[in-house]
Amino acid sequence: MAKKTDVQLPDRAKEALGVAKEAVGVATVARGFGKVALGLLGVVQVAFAFLAFWDLAWRDGDDVRGPKPVWVPVILINWIGPAAYFLAGIRHKR
Template identity: 75%
Template sequence: MTITKKDLSPIARAALGLIGIVQVAFAFLAFWDLSHRDDADVRGPRSAWVPVILVNWIGPAAYFLFGIRR
């Protein structure tokens, strides 16, 4: 059985939309930070972080937790 758009309540659809917007914003912030940070402040090559950030939720979180030298 698959869930279709008709099966979701309007509140559930709004919640999923909000979660999607937050996820895209999180990835955007990670990309923005990566592009504005000096090479010495990023662990590993920048080109390796681009596909990592594209992994939903986990990628941007990994970049912010492990990709930035403090």
């Protein structure tokens, strides 16, 4: 078994090592924040699609532009589908 020896580092190297350790800690926190943000964005997207499906299911067929079954695969397109349904798929009464 190899014998562990203590290495004496110059002060500047110790300082650089401390900065590097701090940078790794910041990067780890940033990566964790990114995962949380992506998770929240995914939840919002699923909720948006759910609301579009719910509205499509309960809305009268005369109030929807085009056949209702056509809107099902359209709504499945992330972000664009539900937005298209709410903006163009519903006949807005004026």
